[in-house]
Amino acid sequence: MHVDEAITSRKSVRRFLPKPVELPVLEHILRVAARAPSGNNVQPWKVYAVAGEARERLCQAIYHAAQHEPDRHHPEYAYYPTTWVEPYLERRRRCGLGLYASLGIGRDDKRAREQQMLRNYLFFDAPVGLLVTMDRRLNTGSFMDLGMFIQSIMLAARGQGLHTCAQAAFAWYHKIAREQLPISEHEILTCGIALGYEDPSAPENAFITERASLEEFASLYGF
Known part of the structure; x- marks a missing residue:
């Protein structure tokens, strides 16, 4: 697969086939x-991959915590801003509305929205789940390195005919993850990644988020 196709065909898949990887x-x-780049080649990432019974144990533990004690769990870093400003607020709104519309979930159907959110903790039925961590003793720049590594995972997966969904939702449940996996005290759980074969019949997988035009985000000089 050409790299352009891998990039443009990558999307957040939220329902997978029961086909093993x-x-x-x-x-x-x-x-x-x-092979993702990192400042001074520090390679600040670690990956914990789960499948089979290990995946089932992890998913059930986090799913239970998310159902019954969500207020007891918090991420170790701030992903979203405390106050939203434009254009980001409107982009976020359109993304959420578009996803729920594809699933036939109304804006006021709080229970259905909660159930869909909980599916994060089942890796959306993907046969493989990845938890990605970063060494907390490093600094902000390593988050950029980590982002390039995560994107590289998702693009390499496309090269193998697989799809993914990056999931910051797992960061809230790092305490549960540490009970299931040998994540050290020096590591921050940054996200999960669902990995598997897309279910093409799932309506939510037909939802493709829009992108800003080149003119909106790029300033070109001297061309």
Whole structure:
């Protein structure tokens, strides 16, 4: 797959087929992604991949916590702003409305929205879940490195005919994840990634988020 196609065909898939991802395929994806750049080549990332019974235990533990004690859990870094400003507020609103509309969930259907949110903690039924961490002893720049690594995972997955969904929602449940996996005290759980084969019949997978035009985000001089 040409890199342009991998980038433009990448999307957030929220329902996967029950088709396993073979270990050599996963290892290939991670080895390719490890070529992502990082400042002074510090490579600040770690990945915990779960499948089978390990995935089931993790998912059930986090799902239970999200259902029954969500107020007890908080991420170790701020992903979203405390106050939203434009144009980001409107982009966020359109994304949420578009996703729920694709699922036939009304704006006032709080229970259905909550149930859809909880599906994050099942990796949207993907057979493989990844938890990505970063060493907390590093600094803000390493978050840029981490972003490039995560994007590299998602693009390498497209090269293998797979799809993904990056999920910051897992960051809230780092305490539960530490009970299930050997995540050290020096690591921040930054996100999860669902990895598997897309269910093409799922309506939510037909929802494609829009992008700002080139003129909106780029200033070009001297051309």
